[in-house]
Structures are given as structure tokens and as C-alpha cells.
Amino acid sequence: MSPGALSHITVLDLSRVLAGPWCAQILADLGADVIKVENPDGGDDTRGWGPPFLKNEDGSRADAAYYLCANRNKRSIAVNMREEKGRDILRQLAAQSDVIIENYKTGGLKKYGLDYDSVKALCPDIIYCSITGFGQTGPLSAQPGYDFLIQAMGGLMSVTGEDKPMKVGVPAVDLFTGVYAAGAVMAALIAREQGLGGQHIDMALLDVQAAMLANQASNYLVSGRAPGRGGNAHPNIVPYQDFPTLDGRIAVAVGNDGQFAAFARALGRPEWADDPRFKANAARVEHREVLIAEIILVMSARSSAHWTQALNAAGVPCGPIQSVDQVFAHPQAQARGLTLDLPMTGCGTAPMVANPMRLSATPPVYRTAPPRLGEHTVQVLQERLGVDEFGCSELKQAGIIG
Numbered sequence: 001m002s003p004g005a006l007s008h009i010t011v012l013d014l015s016r017v018l019a020g021p022w023c024a025q026i027l028a029d030l031g032a033d034v035i036k037v038e039n040p041d042g043g044d045d046t047r048g049w050g051p052p053f054l055k056n057e058d059g060s061r062a063d064a065a066y067y068l069c070a071n072r073n074k075r076s077i078a079v080n081m082r083e084e085k086g087r088d089i090l091r092q093l094a095a096q097s098d099v100i101i102e103n104y105k106t107g108g109l110k111k112y113g114l115d116y117d118s119v120k121a122l123c124p125d126i127i128y129c130s131i132t133g134f135g136q137t138g139p140l141s142a143q144p145g146y147d148f149l150i151q152a153m154g155g156l157m158s159v160t161g162e163d164k165p166m167k168v169g170v171p172a173v174d175l176f177t178g179v180y181a182a183g184a185v186m187a188a189l190i191a192r193e194q195g196l197g198g199q200h201i202d203m204a205l206l207d208v209q210a211a212m213l214a215n216q217a218s219n220y221l222v223s224g225r226a227p228g229r230g231g232n233a234h235p236n237i238v239p240y241q242d243f244p245t246l247d248g249r250i251a252v253a254v255g256n257d258g259q260f261a262a263f264a265r266a267l268g269r270p271e272w273a274d275d276p277r278f279k280a281n282a283a284r285v286e287h288r289e290v291l292i293a294e295i296i297l298v299m300s301a302r303s304s305a306h307w308t309q310a311l312n313a314a315g316v317p318c319g320p321i322q323s324v325d326q327v328f329a330h331p332q333a334q335a336r337g338l339t340l341d342l343p344m345t346g347c348g349t350a351p352m353v354a355n356p357m358r359l360s361a362t363p364p365v366y367r368t369a370p371p372r373l374g375e376h377t378v379q380v381l382q383e384r385l386g387v388d389e390f391g392c393s394e395l396k397q398a399g400i401i402g
Contacts (some may be wrong), residue, residue, distance in 0.1 A: 002031075002361065002362045002363060002365060003031050003365065004029070004030045004031015004032070004362055004364070004365045005031055005359070006027055006030040006031040006032040006186075006189075007030070007031035007032070007033075007337045009027070009032040009033070009098045009099060009370075010032070010035070010095055010096065010097045010098050010400075011027050011032045011033065011034040011035065011098065011099040011100070011101060012035050012037065012090070012093055012097040012100045012101070013035060013036045013037060013100075013110070014037050014090075014100060014101060014102040014103075014104070014114070015101050015102055015103040015131060015198070016038075016044045016045055016046070016103065017040055017044070017046055017174070017374065018046070018070055018127075018170040018171055018174040018175070018178065019103060019147075019173075019174040019175075019177070019178045019203075019336075020101050020102065020103040020178070020181070020330055021036075021044070021070040021071055022133050022174065022175055022177075022179070022321065023129070023131070023177075023178040023179075023181035023182045023185065024036070024074065025070050025071060026075070026178065026179065027074055027099070027179075027182055027185060027367065028072065028073035028074050028110075028354070029355045029357075029364035029366075030244075030362070030364060030365075031074055031115065031362070031365060032099075032355075033075070033224070034073065034074040034208055035075050035093065035097075035376075036071065036075065036077070036371065037076060037077055037079055037382055038077070038078050038079075038373055038374065038402075039078070039081070039376060040078040040079070040080055040373075040399075040401065040402025041402075042373075043076070043078065043373040043374070044067060044071070046051070046064060046067040046070070047063045047064055047065040047067045047068045047373065048064060049064045049067065050066065051065075052063035052064070052065045052066060053065065053066070053290070054068065054344070054350060055163050055293045055347065056346050056347055057346055058349060059349065060344065062347050062372075063347075063370065063372070067370060068350050068351075068369075068370050068399065069352075069353070070178075070350065070370075071371065072304075072352055072366065072368070072370055073340065073365070073366070073367050073368055074368075074371055074375055075306070075368075075371055075375070075376035075379070075380060076371035076372065076373055077372055077374060077376055077377040077380050077401070078103070078373055078374030078377050078401055079377070079400070079401055079402075080399055080400050080401070080402075081112055082112075083398075083400050084159040085400045086401070087112050087113055088379070089385065089401075090112075090166075091113060091114065091118075091119075091122060091271075091397075092385055093385070094114065094119045094122060094123060095119075095122040095123045096123075096384055097123070097126075098126070098189070099126075099127045099128075099129065099185055099188075099189070099243065100105065100126060100128045100129065101129045101131070101181070102128075102129070102130055103130070103131040103146055104112070104130075104132075104134065105132065105140055105142065106132050106135075106141045107132075108132075108164060115127045116378060117142050120198065120200075120383070121153075123199060124216070125192055125197055126198045127180065127185060127188040127198050127199060128199075128200050128201065129181055129185055129201040129203060129372055130200065130201065130202055131203045131205075132145060132203070132204065132205070133145010133146070133149070133150060133204065133205045133206065134204050134205070134206050135202055135206070135207060137202075138204045138206075142205075145205045145206065147171040147172070147173045147174045147205070147262070148167055148171075149280065150205040150206055150285055151167045151168065151172070151173055152165070152167075152210050153209075153280060154173065154205075154206050154209030154210060154212075155209065155210070155213055155216070155217075156168065156172070156209060156212065156213070157227070158228070158229070159213075159216050159227050159229055159230070159235075161229050161231070161239075162229060162231040163265075166229075169245065170179065170336075172212070173208060173209050173212070174205070175242065176208050176212055177203055177205050177208045177213075178204065180208055180211075180341050181201065181203045183199065184203065185390040188201060192348070196282055203369045209285065209399070212401050213381065215235070216235065216248055216387070217259045219235060219236070219350070221244060232251075233288075235256070237255065237281060237285070238281065238285050238288050238291060239254050239260075239263070239284070239291065239292065239295055240252070240254060240255070241292075243299045243300075244296060244299065244300045245299055245300060245302060245303055245304040245306075245307055246300060246302055246304075247303050247304055248300035248303075248304045248320075248321075249304070249321055250304050250307055250318055250319065250320055250321065251302045251319055251321055252316065252317070252318045253317040253318065254317070255281055255317065256281070256310070256318060257279065257281060257378025259315070259317070260273065260281070260284070261317055262314040262316050263311065263314065263316045264278075265297070265314065265343065266310045266311050266313070266314040266316060267295070267298045268298065269294070269298065272291075272294075277290065277291070278291055282328065303319060308320065308399070311349075336354075338353060338354050339351060339352065339353060339354065340352050340354055340366060342366055342368065343369060344369035344370035344372075345370060345371065345372050347369075349369070350369040350370060352366070352367075356387075373402065374401070374402040377392070377401050378392045381395075381401070
């Protein structure tokens, strides 16, 4: 088993909820030693974001499923930052770390002596990643930001849904921010190895949301017209949406003119490929309403199974609209090993979704399930700071650690 590409890296994770923990889990899956810092009084908020909850071996409630999705391969320490001795512990750990991840409000860690400038004085080569709603600068920099708020303010909801603005069904901005942040951290690590030293990474959910608008943002910047909601239809490609069949709906993704010609033949309408209104994608976009009405008329007469088989045979990308349970039951998901179970302290095992990065030489390593609150506090303090068992006991009695 590979130790992971980042097995030489120590990450002090001061973040909570999703964007920061998602970033840290990516680094942990790639081998980094991620020390998750939590408040002894309840820990990460997502531990209680249920139901559903995992159960302890005695049947009592354990951590929420939400928490499980973003905290694999980490060690949890419970430290009271409100106490000076707790802050001192964290500063000592920071001085030994390669990376710090935090998602406190802008400037929120300065009073604890754990802001970038304070940590840099202890560890000049530190890579310090701050994740906030609006970034470290600008008129909204002091405001808190949550995924739903940023989906609304960042334009995503304006192009999602049909009759009213709609958020995406998963916290997409948090997740994308976590992925971008992980990429930024790894870029900073490479820069440090090239002799460029450490640096501060300023990640903002709003910035990420703007980048995520991708072609929709580009459409606006080029045309000057703000895009609207198109449901499941694509603003630049036709046909690229779901269609009703005799017994349900299927998704069809025609990505080029050759695929459209094959699609037309499979539907028994080969003449569409020569029709000047439909032959080229730009013309199909212009005559979208006419073409879509014709497609619906044809496809609604036969079953989803019929069209899926016919279109697959013709090389036209298509597929069913599956529920989450159907996704994980599908032979493709099973062949790719998209789920796994990891032993979790006090709970038997915890079900997890696999990391999608498939590296041939240094693949993600699944070492441990998400930790219980403060599970590794004593271990980390003994290992990293040389605090003996008696010292840990004193700190616990004083309310410094949990």
C-alpha cells in the first residue's frame, strides 16, 4: 500500500462544517497527517447535523452522516481555544505544521494569536489557507458566508430551476471551494519545495462560485445578456436535456453534429441531419423550440428502455435519471468500487464514498474512518509536544483539552 504522495506533510485543520474539512480530507486521502482541531463542547457542528446518525455499538446515537462525508483519515484533538493554555498548544502544533486550514471570519483568529501573521512569525514557511464567504478584502470581507447564501448571491440560483430560482441539491459551492483550496495548497507546497517559501492562500466562496459559472459567465461577458433559468436544457447545446418517454424520462447529451446525425437516425428521422434548421448546433440552438417539440413527439411513444438501448447502440450519450440508491447499486459503480466501509471507534464500521482520484503510483489511501471527538488528543500531545500522561490528565481536569 502506497503511503500517499503527501505522507510527509502535516496539516493542522482549524476548519469546521464542509469547505475546509473537504479540502483537508482530500489532503488526508493523499497521505497527509491531518490533525483536526475541535471545540471540546460538541466539536464540529456537522457531528449533530442529522438525522440520519450512525449508531454506537450499544445502539445510542453517534455522529451524523453529514460529518462522515468530509472527515476520513484525520486525527481529532479537542482543545479549548478560549483558554491561553489551549491557544499555546495550538501555536506549538502550528509551528510544527506544513499547512494550516481555517474558515473563521476574516480576522477572527487574530485574538487567539493564530492568524497568518502570528503563525508566520513562528513558522516562516507555513502554508496558511483561509476559507471565508467573501475573502480577506472587499466591502463584504467581514460578513459570514454559507453555501446557500453564496449560491443565491453568486448567480448559481439564477440559472438553476425552471419556474423559480433553485439551489443545487448538494452544497456545491462548499465542495468546489474545498477542491480549489486543496489544489491551491498543493501548488503552494510545490512552490515551497522550489525555494519560494510559504504563503497565505485566500479562498472565498463567492470567488469560487463566480468561477463555477463557467460557460454561463462567459456567455454573459461576451453577449452582455444575463442568462436565465433553462431547467435541464443547455444554453449552448441542443439537444442536451432530459426527454419524456412512454414510461419515464431519460437524459440525452448530444455533444456534436455527428452525434446529432446518429441521434436523428436512431429516432427514425434521418432527414433532420440535413435540415438547415438542425444540421449545425448553432442552428439547433436558434430553432430549439421546434426541434425539441419534434423530439418529444417521437420519444414519448416508446419506453425508456427502448430509447436507452437504441441510442447507446447508435453511440449517442444517454442514460436514466437515477436516484441515489440506484447510483450505488449500478454495476458501473460497483465495478469502480465507489463505496467502502472503514472501522470506526465505537461504531463498528462507517460507510464511505471513495475518493475519485485514481493515481496509478500514489493512490488515495483509506487509513481510518472519521475520528470521534477528541479521539487522538492525548496521542497527538504526547507524540508532537512531548506531554506525558500526567500532563494530559492535568490539562483535561483544567478544561483545556477534552
